[in-house]
Amino acid sequence: MSIKRPPAPGDDPKAARREPGRRGARSPLARFLVRRVLTALLLAVGITLVTFVLTNLVPGDPVAANLGQRALGDPAIVAQWRTEHGLDKPLPEQYLLHLRGVVQGDLGTSQQSHRPVLDDLADSVPATLELAGAAILISIVVGVAFGVVAALRRDRFSDHLLRVLSLFGISVPTFWLALTAFYVLFYRLRIAPGSGRIDPGLTPPPHVTGLYTLDAALAGQWDVFSSAVGHLVTPALVLALYTIGLLTRFTRSAVLEVLGQDHVRAGRAKGLPPRVILFRYVLRPALVPVITVAGLAFGSLLSGTVLVEAIFAWPGVGQYAYKSATTLDLPAVMGVGLVVGGVYLVINLIVDVLYGVIDPRVRLS
Amino acid sequence: MTLAISDLKVTLGGREILRGVDLELRAGQVHGLAGESGSGKTMTGLAVLGLLPHGARVSGRITLGERDLLAMTPRQLNAVRGGEVAMVFQDPATSLHPMLTIGRQLTEHMRHHMRLDRRQARARAADLLRQVRIPGAEEALGRYPHQFSGGMRQRIAIAVALACSPKVLIADEPTTALDVTVQAGILRLLRGLCDDLDLAVLLVTHDLGVMSAVADEVSVMRDGVVVETGPRAQVLRDPAHPYTRALLDSLPGETS
Amino acid sequence: MKLPRAWRQPLAITGGVIALAWFVIALSAPLLAPHDPLAQELPRLAPPGPGHWFGTDQLGRDILSRVMYGARLSIPLTLLLVAMSVLVGGLLGAISGYFGKWVDETIMRFADLVFAFPTVILAMVVAAALGASLANAVLAVLVVAWPAYARVTRGLVLGVRQREFVLSGRLLGFSAWRSLRVDVLPNVTGPILVLATLDIGTALLLLSGLSFLGLGAKPPSPEWGAMVASGVEVFDSWWVAAFPGLAILTVVLAFNFLGDTLRDALDPRTARAIKERAL
Numbered sequence: 001m002s003i004k005r006p007p008a009p010g011d012d013p014k015a016a017r018r019e020p021g022r023r024g025a026r027s028p029l030a031r032f033l034v035r036r037v038l039t040a041l042l043l044a045v046g047i048t049l050v051t052f053v054l055t056n057l058v059p060g061d062p063v064a065a066n067l068g069q070r071a072l073g074d075p076a077i078v079a080q081w082r083t084e085h086g087l088d089k090p091l092p093e094q095y096l097l098h099l100r101g102v103v104q105g106d107l108g109t110s111q112q113s114h115r116p117v118l119d120d121l122a123d124s125v126p127a128t129l130e131l132a133g134a135a136i137l138i139s140i141v142v143g144v145a146f147g148v149v150a151a152l153r154r155d156r157f158s159d160h161l162l163r164v165l166s167l168f169g170i171s172v173p174t175f176w177l178a179l180t181a182f183y184v185l186f187y188r189l190r191i192a193p194g195s196g197r198i199d200p201g202l203t204p205p206p207h208v209t210g211l212y213t214l215d216a217a218l219a220g221q222w223d224v225f226s227s228a229v230g231h232l233v234t235p236a237l238v239l240a241l242y243t244i245g246l247l248t249r250f251t252r253s254a255v256l257e258v259l260g261q262d263h264v265r266a267g268r269a270k271g272l273p274p275r276v277i278l279f280r281y282v283l284r285p286a287l288v289p290v291i292t293v294a295g296l297a298f299g300s301l302l303s304g305t306v307l308v309e310a311i312f313a314w315p316g317v318g319q320y321a322y323k324s325a326t327t328l329d330l331p332a333v334m335g336v337g338l339v340v341g342g343v344y345l346v347i348n349l350i351v352d353v354l355y356g357v358i359d360p361r362v363r364l365s
Numbered sequence: 366m367t368l369a370i371s372d373l374k375v376t377l378g379g380r381e382i383l384r385g386v387d388l389e390l391r392a393g394q395v396h397g398l399a400g401e402s403g404s405g406k407t408m409t410g411l412a413v414l415g416l417l418p419h420g421a422r423v424s425g426r427i428t429l430g431e432r433d434l435l436a437m438t439p440r441q442l443n444a445v446r447g448g449e450v451a452m453v454f455q456d457p458a459t460s461l462h463p464m465l466t467i468g469r470q471l472t473e474h475m476r477h478h479m480r481l482d483r484r485q486a487r488a489r490a491a492d493l494l495r496q497v498r499i500p501g502a503e504e505a506l507g508r509y510p511h512q513f514s515g516g517m518r519q520r521i522a523i524a525v526a527l528a529c530s531p532k533v534l535i536a537d538e539p540t541t542a543l544d545v546t547v548q549a550g551i552l553r554l555l556r557g558l559c560d561d562l563d564l565a566v567l568l569v570t571h572d573l574g575v576m577s578a579v580a581d582e583v584s585v586m587r588d589g590v591v592v593e594t595g596p597r598a599q600v601l602r603d604p605a606h607p608y609t610r611a612l613l614d615s616l617p618g619e620t621s
Numbered sequence: 622m623k624l625p626r627a628w629r630q631p632l633a634i635t636g637g638v639i640a641l642a643w644f645v646i647a648l649s650a651p652l653l654a655p656h657d658p659l660a661q662e663l664p665r666l667a668p669p670g671p672g673h674w675f676g677t678d679q680l681g682r683d684i685l686s687r688v689m690y691g692a693r694l695s696i697p698l699t700l701l702l703v704a705m706s707v708l709v710g711g712l713l714g715a716i717s718g719y720f721g722k723w724v725d726e727t728i729m730r731f732a733d734l735v736f737a738f739p740t741v742i743l744a745m746v747v748a749a750a751l752g753a754s755l756a757n758a759v760l761a762v763l764v765v766a767w768p769a770y771a772r773v774t775r776g777l778v779l780g781v782r783q784r785e786f787v788l789s790g791r792l793l794g795f796s797a798w799r800s801l802r803v804d805v806l807p808n809v810t811g812p813i814l815v816l817a818t819l820d821i822g823t824a825l826l827l828l829s830g831l832s833f834l835g836l837g838a839k840p841p842s843p844e845w846g847a848m849v850a851s852g853v854e855v856f857d858s859w860w861v862a863a864f865p866g867l868a869i870l871t872v873v874l875a876f877n878f879l880g881d882t883l884r885d886a887l888d889p890r891t892a893r894a895i896k897e898r899a900l
Binding site: 046047050163164167168170171172173174175176177179180182183187249299300302303304306307310311318321322325326328333336337340341344345 | 632730733734735737738739740741742745746748749750822826829830833834835836846849850852853856857859862863865866869870873874877878881
């Protein structure tokens with residue numbers, strides 16, 4: 001739950017293996033990507049194992065959670081239910097069956113909805129991605145801007161103000177903020193639309209990506225688009241507050257660190273305009289640690305969706321995860337774990353690629 | 366006389382770091398500025414470019430031709446920096462931007478100051494690399510600082526400084542961070558460029574050996590003032606100030 | 622490690638005062654609270670007013686008294702939780718860093734896996750599997766909290782292990798355990814302390830979040846997260862959720878104020894950046 005320390009902007013990540021003046025025969029970027037994807041696959045197998053072990057070795061009994069009192073009293077029904085869900089086989093075999101299913105795109109059937117888990121996830125994942133994506137965009141834009149301002153105005157009023165504000169941001173309980181925002185903005189002031197992804201009177205846009213805003217724009221349905229954006233703004237802002245605080249603090253310290261480095265002074269000695277110094281000499285190196293934190297922040301956004309989606313009746317993975325966890329719907333829980341772990345891997349991959357794009361030393365070593 | 370510093374005073378955090386420095390640089394000459402660390406020699410170099418630390422207060426005059434650098438607006442000063450007055454820093458491992466190609470670092474200020482287009486700037490950048498004797502200049506333009514050795518990096522940093530044909534070059538301990546084996550090469554390069562391009566060079570160093578190898582004029586600083594100035598032979602062989610003598614005596618085998 | 626000067630700033634003082642106030646409330650809730658937190662003796666859903674300054678909930682209980690008694694639950698549990706995370710994570714990290722090789726690989730890969738899940742989702746699954754109770758919620762948070770300490774401790778131990786005095790101790794024939802305890806431990810406490818202070822807020826947010834989801838404290842208990850959840854049902858009566866939420870906010874804020882100051886005071890990087898005023 002704590003944020004690991006990102007690399008310092010001036011650190012040379014691969015200093016030990018540096019080979020001056022030599023380049024690989026094949027494209028270094030391609031090799032870099034292949035290596036990352038292989039690591040990611042390995043971690044993916046690990047994730048299936050952990051979700052599986054976690055959901056099987058814990059004392060909760062899925063039979064009790066899913067069958068009624070009367071059915072539980074009948075051993076035949078219990079046994080039949082266990083066979084139906086493959087729970088009568090030894091655990092290693094269950095895991096291998098599960099793994100084979102995953103590879104074939106079969107995540108099992110939800111014991112709650114009686115639908116394939118994959119279908120359930122296909123419905124809920126885009127909703128959450130839209131919400132979390134909007135929140136991370138807001139966080140990065142606002143957080144980086146705040147952090148830069150705080151660093152450049154260090155120890156002045158705006159720096160102190162931003163420090164207090166960002167600490168507030170990371171201290172507010174998300175679920176309470178969601179409730180308060182809903183109460184004030186919707187119930188009292190009526191400036192925000194209510195719960196859900198669009199106004200109840202509207203039909204969702206034709207399914208392309210599953211992101212209502214994007215789909216509505218693609219279909220040219222501007223009334224649906226504005227409704228979807230309106231419904232997205234409040235929960236996204238609520239979610240973003242924590243990550244804005246986080247990114248403000250990290251950007252500030254990263255920028256301060258870079259400001260003290262030699263190359264910035266050398267850049268100023270070259271007489272470059274202040275704008276170029278700020279973006280090319282200060283912000284670019286400072287973005288390396290900021291990107292790490294933004295990637296981790298996305299994880300905390302996914303956490304936040306569980307709490308925010310409940311309040312705003314947002315039909316996303318958070319709600320689905322909550323329902324499946326409380327009913328011990330094992331296939332659904334494993335499906336969520338897989339999706340969430342997969343998102344984490346993709347985010348990590350994006351972060352690594354961005355590293356390589358920003359810092360040639362990563363790409364070329 | 367290309368650059369004249371007179372009565373330069375710098376206060377930082379209530380402490381007077383420079384207490385009235387006078388220096389004169391001439392075209393085609395290397396002026397060595399010696400002194401132990403904390404004597405204010407680096408501050409003098411930074412003051413010329415207006416790169417003093419935040420909160421420093423400056424008074425005095427630094428005249429380049431007819432203009433006083435200290436009286437310039439930030440915008441005017443920015444046009445002089447990297448243009449007429451350029452600087453080479455101590456450690457090329459940190460003073461070059463680690464994430465930009467050599468070509469970019471050589472051309473960005475050329476294009477800004479000299480209004481060159483991309484092609485012209487690249488051609489000139491390759492010429493500059495040849496001038497500082499980087500092998501494979503064309504190819505080197507696409508590479509990054511970490512792909513070069515320390516000595517090569519300092520040559521590149523010198524090329525960056527020379528890009529806009531400056532009149533004055535301030536070199537702050539340009540050999541201190543380098544291996545002894547490559548120091549001589551860098552010094553020879555600086556000396557040669559000074560002669561060929563008619564540069565006025567201010568060579569800041571604590572190393573009197575470096576000084577005796579390349580300087581035409583030598584100034585010795587102590588506690589924020591210049592205690593002695595004169596031609597190299599005179600200052601190093603027949604020092605007038607007791608502090609200079611003490612500095613020289615502390616060098617084994619350098620007196621005589 | 623002496624930082625009297627660093628502490629003399631408004632943020633640290635504000636944080637200290639708020640935290641202290643909450644400790645006092647937690648310790649003397651029975652004396653301070655005007656009502657029994659469980660007694661259903663007041664009019665239902667009465668707005669804040671004389672006799673019940675924070676209003677009453679849907680069962681006619683005094684919210685002010687419940688918020689005060691809530692401090693007796695949330696604050697000690699959070700501190701205990703962080704202490705356990707430090708202990709478990711620190712120990713595993715130290716073992717990992719000290720013994721290296723396959724021990725290190727196993728523990729750290731496991732930590733990586735835990736890191737791969739969003740905290741709330743993992744904690745939620747664990748809490749649901751263990752059965753909803755406050756103790757199980759604490760365990761669930763512990764499961765997601767220890768890897769941070771394992772990573773930090775491992776890194777620090779790796780750094781310290783190579784130093785001369787540790788090596789010479791081993792050469793003198795001291796056991797691995799002894800050198801871990803005597804040479805390594807004292808060197809890693811400072812950074813761990815910063816991490817733990819900053820983590821108190823996160824732990825409380827997570828713990829009350831689980832209770833909010835119904836996976837922690839059970840109904841009559843005046844736990845703040847559970848109280849906010851009961852406010853969702855009657856969100857027309859804003860005070861039911863507002864005050865317990867503010868209680869969480871102020872406690873978390875206080876520890877974040879303290880932790881942030883502590884980090885600035887102990888982080889050499891920031892200190893260096895402050896010294897070199899460049900732009």
